Amino acid sequence: MKPYFQTDTITLFHGDCRDHLLGLPSESVDVLLSDPPYGMAYEAKGRSGAAIRADGSRQGMRVFRQALTSAGHALKPDMHAFVFCHWESWPDFYDAASAHLRIKGALMWWKARGGMGDCAASFAPDYEVVLHGAGPKRRPLAGKRHGAVLAGYPPVPARARTHPTEKPVNLLAYLVERSCPAGGLVLDPFAGTGATLVAAQQLGRRAVGVELEERYCEAAARRLEAGGAALRRAA
Ligand SMILES: C[S@@+](CC[C@H](N)C(=O)[O-])C[C@H]1O[C@@H](n2cnc3c(N)ncnc32)[C@H](O)[C@@H]1O
Structure with a gap:
């Protein structure tokens, strides 16, 4: 299929990644x-006003499961996987990912700022869960061992979001740098704005x-064009 x-x-x-992943x-x-x-029926507030496709509570999970099935043949035995999840739906993501990966743990992306909900009677949901899985063959991460709390990566401000x-x-770059060998291939089936x-x-x-x-x-x-141009200027 022709790339965009x-x-x-x-x-x-x-x-639809469920079609495209079959061709990897x-x-x-x-x-x-x-x-x-x-899988939280997310509704964005503010300027973008956009809902996320396939984000109905059951639909999101079904799409994720099917994507993993479509990508299964393409995963190297020594691969690593990182999957962002919401605290309420992570047990379902854990079950879906376990069918294809060895779950190594969960990272916490600490966002250092609050969120919505019952402000007076609940703790602020200032984090996201990132499941870490791996293939059947062990491959060490790069560098020394780090803790599972990912701090120092502020969320993209609403005014700057696409x-x-x-x-x-920078958060994704940290995960790629630690888990992907030089020249290796990273796959994102739900790429959003890249x-x-x-x-x-x-x-x-x-x-x-x-x-x-x-x-x-x-x-x-647009972001990738700009990024490529910046890298060429810096070379
Ligand atoms: C949580 S967002 C990803 C945002 C991304 N991390 C970013 O930083 O821009 C999930 C994305 O998956 C896309 N999506 C939903 N179902 C999909 C499918 N079957 N195949 C490919 N993309 C899908 C949605 O349109 C949405 O942009």
Whole structure:
């Protein structure tokens, strides 16, 4: 299938990942890094006003399970996987991911700022869960052992976001750098506006992403064009 955007190292497909992942070469993916629809019927407030496709509580989980099935043949035996989840739906993500991966643990992305909910009678939901899984063959992470709390990666401010649940590129770059060998391939089946692809581009890793909504593909392509130009200027 024709990519929506492509460079030597980065490929973005517009469409349903459950179709596109079937075409990936066998045992080609070193890292699955993804932020699937959380299954929380997310409704963005404010300027973007956009709901996330496939984000109904059961639908999000079904899409994630099916994506893993479509990608199964493409995962290297020594791959690592990172999957962002909401605190309420992570047990379902754990079950879905366990069918394909050895779950190694959960990381906490500490966002250092509150969130919505019952402000007077609950603790602030100032974190997101990131499940860490791996293939059957062990491959060490790069560098010395770190703790599971990911702090120092502030959320993208609302005014700067191109996607309602956009993740900070430096957080994704940290995960890619620790888990993906030089020249390795990162896969993001739910690419949104391409934060994972931009992180891979900055680190000189290869990456494949798939995104269902064309407006997000457009934004991702713009970011990747700009990122490529900045790297060329710096070279
Ligand atoms: C939580 S968002 C990812 C945001 C991304 N991490 C970013 O920083 O921009 C999930 C994305 O998955 C997309 N999506 C939902 N179902 C999909 C499918 N079947 N195939 C590909 N993308 C899908 C949605 O359109 C949405 O942009």
